[in-house]
Amino acid sequence: MEQGSIPSPHILIFPAQGQGHVNATLKLAELLSLAGFKITFINFQYVHERLVRNTDVEARFSKYHGFQFKTIPVCRPDDPQRTERWRKLSVKSKPIFKRMVIESKPTVNYIIGDGVLGFVHDVAVEIGIPAIQMHCLSACSFWTFFSIPDVVAAHQLPIKGIPTIICHPFLNDLFIPFNCITYGSNLLKLKGKEDMDRLITKVPGMETFLRCRDLPAGFCQVSDISDPNLFFITNEIRKSQALIINTFEELEGPILSQIRTRYSKIYTIGPLHEHLKTKLRSIGKQELYSSSNSLWKVDGTCITWLDNQPSQSVLYVSFGSSTIVTRDQLMEFWYGLVNSKKKFLWVIRPESVINQDGDNLGEIPEELQEGGKERGYVVKWAPQEEVLAHKAIGGFLTHSGWNSTLESIAAGVPMICWPYFGDQQVNSRYVSEIWKLGLDMKDVCDRRVVEKMVNDLMVDRREEYVKSTARMQELARKSVSEDGSSSCCLNRLIEDIRLMNK
Ligand code: UDX
Numbered sequence: 001m002e003q004g005s006i007p008s009p010h011i012l013i014f015p016a017q018g019q020g021h022v023n024a025t026l027k028l029a030e031l032l033s034l035a036g037f038k039i040t041f042i043n044f045q046y047v048h049e050r051l052v053r054n055t056d057v058e059a060r061f062s063k064y065h066g067f068q069f070k071t072i073p074v075c076r077p078d079d080p081q082r083t084e085r086w087r088k089l090s091v092k093s094k095p096i097f098k099r100m101v102i103e104s105k106p107t108v109n110y111i112i113g114d115g116v117l118g119f120v121h122d123v124a125v126e127i128g129i130p131a132i133q134m135h136c137l138s139a140c141s142f143w144t145f146f147s148i149p150d151v152v153a154a155h156q157l158p159i160k161g162i163p164t165i166i167c168h169p170f171l172n173d174l175f176i177p178f179n180c181i182t183y184g185s186n187l188l189k190l191k192g193k194e195d196m197d198r199l200i201t202k203v204p205g206m207e208t209f210l211r212c213r214d215l216p217a218g219f220c221q222v223s224d225i226s227d228p229n230l231f232f233i234t235n236e237i238r239k240s241q242a243l244i245i246n247t248f249e250e251l252e253g254p255i256l257s258q259i260r261t262r263y264s265k266i267y268t269i270g271p272l273h274e275h276l277k278t279k280l281r282s283i284g285k286q287e288l289y290s291s292s293n294s295l296w297k298v299d300g301t302c303i304t305w306l307d308n309q310p311s312q313s314v315l316y317v318s319f320g321s322s323t324i325v326t327r328d329q330l331m332e333f334w335y336g337l338v339n340s341k342k343k344f345l346w347v348i349r350p351e352s353v354i355n356q357d358g359d360n361l362g363e364i365p366e367e368l369q370e371g372g373k374e375r376g377y378v379v380k381w382a383p384q385e386e387v388l389a390h391k392a393i394g395g396f397l398t399h400s401g402w403n404s405t406l407e408s409i410a411a412g413v414p415m416i417c418w419p420y421f422g423d424q425q426v427n428s429r430y431v432s433e434i435w436k437l438g439l440d441m442k443d444v445c446d447r448r449v450v451e452k453m454v455n456d457l458m459v460d461r462r463e464e465y466v467k468s469t470a471r472m473q474e475l476a477r478k479s480v481s482e483d484g485s486s487s488c489c490l491n492r493l494i495e496d497i498r499l500m501n502k
Pocket of ligand 1 (some may be wrong): 019024318380382400401402404421424463
């Protein structure tokens with residue numbers, strides 16, 4: 001689509017390699033295609049190969065005029081240190097990406113780089129192309145990462161008594177940057193546990209409720225401030241002068257006000273999946289909507305199983321795309337779920353389960369598969385958006401990844417949070433303490449706690465959670481409606497990109 005005689009600007013979009021990042025960024029790409037921009041969507045090659053293997057993504061996007069996929073052919077670095085692997089990936093990818101931008105035809109007019117891929121923004125600055133960082137994180141976790149230098153300056157880090165986290169070789173062939181952190185089980189053995197309850201008062205807007213245990217695990221929960229992970233994300237996310245965030249004003253208004261003290265331009269355009277669905281519906285093209293940008297093969301049989309369950313009776317359990325659990329942790333969840341007597345639909349990626357020595361079990365333990373037939377249903381990967389929207393679902397036991405959290409909010413489903421790492425610790429604190437949309441199990445992994453929380457969410461405190469989630473669901477929908485806050489922000493972003501290219 002051309003605007004008068006001026007050719008449509010060409011936007012280059014580059015997500016990080018996680019499922020949540022690819023998913024959200026593709027939805028933004030689709031919204032910008034609908035606005036008439038030419039889009040080049042760049043993926044690391046090994047990510048794109050998985051995307052193509054498991055979805056019809058190339059056929060789907062071929063319907064958009066001027067849309068193309070390109071890949072960066074890098075191998076996954078194998079350095080045992082997590083941030084070092086990430087750094088090596090950036091060093092290898094940067095010159096390839098830079099050449100791609102310089103040689104691009106048509107000329108690139110604008111670059112949207114994932115907030116955690118700082119090198120994308122660096123390339124834009126070096127070549128002199130307008131660019132912005134897109135954050136697939138919540139505003140509250142963005143702000144926490146942003147504020148870490150002030151936390152350190154006030155001597156609120158390191159945390160006393162925190163153990164050195166045991167890292168196993170990474171088992172998932174997708175996510176280079178993350179070592180497997182057997183996090184929950186480590187904390188159970190913590191001696192100086194009381195320091196984890198200490199308040200962190202140097203993240204503006206969170207002075208009264210952010211504890212050490214709510215800081216991003218694997219990055220900011222450090223025993224030593226020379227830990228290379230501590231400032232790693234902070235340095236990546238602080239590159240651009242303006243931000244796109246997959247969130248909405250009604251959910252994160254107070255923290256967005258804090259962020260506005262440092263940034264003059266913030267485009268809050270989420271929840272992106274709901275936004276895209278609404279936009280396609282409004283132009284009569286709802287059949288184009290597909291929730292599936294999955295890097296795993298989706299098992300749709302669970303929907304038939306859900307069809308036969310009573311309304312709001314099933315707990316959906318999924319820890320997203322990169323959580324690793326020990327067999328012991330898995331069994332604690334299993335007993336907790338079975339003892340709660342509630343039915344469940346559980347996503348277990350076989351490569352996500354390890355034994356005490358850190359070796360991958362490679363399969364779902366047998367007793368779980370067998371027992372699952374009676375109490376619930378176990379799949380390797382589910383059509384999550386459809387599952388959460390299903391009338392049989394009454395709750396979501398989640399790792400608090402940001403996409404999962406937004407999808408749960410948009411579907412009006414209350415949550416039990418078991419955050420694994422990074423932004424998830426902050427998200428889960430907000431879900432329970434600020435938004436009152438569920439319960440935060442945090443770093444506990446105990447069958448009695450699981451059983452109690454499931455019963456609290458599904459029975460004893462159900463009314464309270466149903467009320468608060470319904471209210472937030474309504475606000476989420478409003479935000480993406482024609483005059484809603486997220487729609488207005490997206491229109492402003494589209495307008496600003498066009499103005500830059502006049
Ligand atoms: C990663 C980080 O873990 C997360 O904290 C950050 O906010 C984004 O990147 P991930 O583990 O992939 O996220 O979790 P999340 O953000 O929740 O995204 C998972 C996506 O996979 C969701 O869109 C969800 O719908 C989808 N999914 C998950 C499926 O389609 N099927 C499944 O069985 C499980």
